[in-house]
Amino acid sequence: MDFDVAFLLSTFVKLVAAVPMTLGLFACSVSLGAVFALGITYCRVSGGAFLSVFARAYVFVFRGSPLLIQMFLIYYGLGQFPAVRHSLFWPVLRDPFSCAVLALALCTAGYQAEIMRGGLQAVPSREIEAGRAAGMSGLLLFRRIIAPIAIRQALPAYSTEIILMVKSTALASLVTVWEVTGTAQRLISQTYRTMEVFLVATLIYLLINFIIVRVMALVEYRLSPHLRERPVSASDGGRQGEVHG
Amino acid sequence: MADAPVPAISVRNIHKSFGQHEVLRGISLDAQDGDVISILGASGSGKSTFLRCINLLETPDEGEITVAGETIAMKRNRAGSLVPADRKQVDRIRSELAMVFQSFNLWSHMTVLQNLIEGPVHVLKRPKAECIAEAEALLEKVGLAERRNYYPSHLSGGQQQRAAIARALAMQPKALLFDEPTSALDPELVGEVLKVMRSLAEEGRTMLVVTHEMAFARNVSDRVMFLHEGVVEADGAPEDIFTNSESERFRQFIGNFQA
Numbered sequence: 001m002d003f004d005v006a007f008l009l010s011t012f013v014k015l016v017a018a019v020p021m022t023l024g025l026f027a028c029s030v031s032l033g034a035v036f037a038l039g040i041t042y043c044r045v046s047g048g049a050f051l052s053v054f055a056r057a058y059v060f061v062f063r064g065s066p067l068l069i070q071m072f073l074i075y076y077g078l079g080q081f082p083a084v085r086h087s088l089f090w091p092v093l094r095d096p097f098s099c100a101v102l103a104l105a106l107c108t109a110g111y112q113a114e115i116m117r118g119g120l121q122a123v124p125s126r127e128i129e130a131g132r133a134a135g136m137s138g139l140l141l142f143r144r145i146i147a148p149i150a151i152r153q154a155l156p157a158y159s160t161e162i163i164l165m166v167k168s169t170a171l172a173s174l175v176t177v178w179e180v181t182g183t184a185q186r187l188i189s190q191t192y193r194t195m196e197v198f199l200v201a202t203l204i205y206l207l208i209n210f211i212i213v214r215v216m217a218l219v220e221y222r223l224s225p226h227l228r229e230r231p232v233s234a235s236d237g238g239r240q241g242e243v244h245g
Numbered sequence: 246m247a248d249a250p251v252p253a254i255s256v257r258n259i260h261k262s263f264g265q266h267e268v269l270r271g272i273s274l275d276a277q278d279g280d281v282i283s284i285l286g287a288s289g290s291g292k293s294t295f296l297r298c299i300n301l302l303e304t305p306d307e308g309e310i311t312v313a314g315e316t317i318a319m320k321r322n323r324a325g326s327l328v329p330a331d332r333k334q335v336d337r338i339r340s341e342l343a344m345v346f347q348s349f350n351l352w353s354h355m356t357v358l359q360n361l362i363e364g365p366v367h368v369l370k371r372p373k374a375e376c377i378a379e380a381e382a383l384l385e386k387v388g389l390a391e392r393r394n395y396y397p398s399h400l401s402g403g404q405q406q407r408a409a410i411a412r413a414l415a416m417q418p419k420a421l422l423f424d425e426p427t428s429a430l431d432p433e434l435v436g437e438v439l440k441v442m443r444s445l446a447e448e449g450r451t452m453l454v455v456t457h458e459m460a461f462a463r464n465v466s467d468r469v470m471f472l473h474e475g476v477v478e479a480d481g482a483p484e485d486i487f488t489n490s491e492s493e494r495f496r497q498f499i500g501n502f503q504a
Contacts, residue, residue: 130350133300134364134416135340137332144367148354226353226396 004196011187011200018183019204025097025169025179029104030162036109041116055113062110068171071103075175100172104165111161119154120146152223159216163209170205180204251314253278253420253451254342259298260307261291268294269305270475276420279449283462283483286472287498292455293347295472296424299453300342301335304328312338313419340368343413347425349405351397357384357408358393361415369416376415383411387441403434407441420451427458459502463487471495 044055062070078084078093085094092098123146131145173182184201188194254276261269268291276282286292297303299310301317306327310317317338318330329335351360361380365371384390387407397405406426413421426442427435439461446452446465456462462469463483471479471492479492490496 124353126346126348126350127352129302130344130346130352133302133339133342133344133346135336135368136364137336140367144363145352149352152354226355226398 007191007193008196008200011197012204014187015180015183015197015200015204018178018180019208021097021177022166022169022179022208025100025104025172025177026166028101029108029169030165032101032105033108033112033165036105037112037116040109040113041120044113044117045120059110059113062107063114067103067107067168068174070107071100071171071175074103074106075099096172096176100169100175100177104168104172107168108161108165111164112158115154115157115161116150118157119150119152122153123149152220152227155216155220155223159213159220162212162216166209166212167205250277252276252311253280253313254299254453255311256299257309257311258307259295259305259310261294261298261303261305268475269298271307272472272475272477274453274470276451276453278451280468281446281450281452281454281466282468282470283466284453284455284470284472285457285459285462285498290472291475292472293424296344296422296453296455299422300339300344301329302344312341336368340364340416341419342422343416343418343420344422344424345406345409345413345426348429349397349402349409351405351409351412353397356394356396357389357400357411360397360408360412364412364416380411380415383414384408386444387411388437401434402430403437406430406434406438410438410441410445414445420453421445423452423454423456425455425457427456457502459499471498473498 040055040058043051044059046052074093075096084090092102127145127149128141131141136144169179170181172179173185176182178186180201184197187197191197252275254274256272256274259269259272260267272291272295274282284292284296294303298305298308301310304327309319315334315338318334319327320330322328351357352363355363358377358380361383362373362376365376365379366373381390381393384393387410389404389408389411392400392404392408397408400408410426423442427438430438435458439458442452442454442461443465452466454461454466466483469479469481469483469486470477471486471490471494473492473494479486479490479495481490486495487499
């Protein structure tokens with residue numbers, strides 16, 4: 001195969017033009033999914049039996065079935081019902097971008113809810129008890145003690161989920177959203193140069209995820225000073241083992 | 246008796262069961278301002294549970310708790326168990342009774358200084374600058390001024406417990422509750438914590454101390470309570486109770502420590 005730099009470059013430029021669409025799908029679905037996930041996590045841990053069953057069922061269904069099928073059901077399936085077509089939601093449900101965002105958000109909400117629950121469970125009960133003993137309760141206790149610790153615990157799993165979501169946006173091409181993968185397929189159908197176009201698309205996804213990985217690592221670093229090496233400052237360097245009596 | 250001082254802490258007839266097991270079977274206690282009361286007992290005697298009932302970390306099944314003249318309002322729920330009637334009151338009374346835990350329970354995501362100002366700033370809603378100045382003075386007092394920007398995981402057990410004591414003091418509490426403060430420490434670190442506690446006793450702080458440190462109970466406290474199977478088996482001034490207690494069980498108990 002000849003190495004056609006001019007073609008690769010023009011492909012790169014065309015695919016980069018679709019990056020805003022990919023990032024738009026990603027940003028909308030991850031943030032909307034996070035809002036849903038907060039609700040599901042609340043249902044799961046708030047103690048009500050009915051709410052807990054609902055949350056478990058939600059997680060089971062959306063984690064247990066293919067995202068592509070969920071997306072097809074929302075985009076192609078719902079429109080079959082006249083009640084849906086005449087409802088308030090039709091302007092949203094007939095738009096490919098909104099449907100893709102909705103499907104992605106509903107799916108990631110199931111995963112994110114499990115990540116959030118894991119983070120909450122990892123908060124040591126001793127530290128919560130210290131908060132209660134100091135007179136904290138309710139939202140104050142959650143905001144100052146529980147949430148900060150839970151977020152730190154959940155962050156590594158959350159990074160993974162976010163990267164998966166960048167890749168999942170490729171499925172939106174199958175409901176006619178022209179993001180990077182969809183645009184790549186259109187180019188291939190015009191040029192028949194599958195290898196080159198998909199390699200350039202791969203490069204673009206790798207670049208996006210590289211930036212996301214770096215940002216998440218930075219966030220993790222900033223939020224976990226207590227998990228790093230103990231500080232060594234000029235004033236106490238060399239006598240860290242000393243115990244003040 | 247009309248102008249008898251209001252006790253800092255007054256506890257009446259506390260009962261508490263876990264399932265079928267009745268851990269506390271009617272315990273009462275009055276602590277005046279400045280009293281240092283050591284609560285002794287074998288493990289399982291209910292002494293920690295009793296302490297945790299005072300700030301309602303455990304809800305007693307029966308009984309009444311009064312802090313500085315204010316009785317904690319309790320009511321019965323539909324199942325017939327005692328529950329606090331007013332959560333806000335419980336939060337407020339907890340902020341007046343600082344607790345020091347066996348495993349320190351410092352907030353791991355905050356530095357020592359942040360641990361100290363957390364309660365004063367966010368629970369007591371006091372100005373931050375003022376709280377920081379006080380916290381620095383407290384850290385000086387417990388010998389941790391240089392460690393103020395360390396995280397708990399970077400400190401030894403003894404340092405963590407001294408930080409936890411400073412955190413308790415930062416709340417300017419009416420009384421301090423110590424739940425086996427030295428039991429989780431390596432033996433060589435116990436002394437530094439006891440030294441801080443002794444200085445607090447000398448300042449006239451009101452302290453309830455659940456402990457296994459016989460020397461502390463005997464030399465520092467004004468009063469010693471010995472719990473056995475959920476009741477007060479012996480109670481009195483340390484010089485009396487340690488030398489000639491009528492309780493055979495208490496004599497046996499202290500005998501174990503003098504072997």
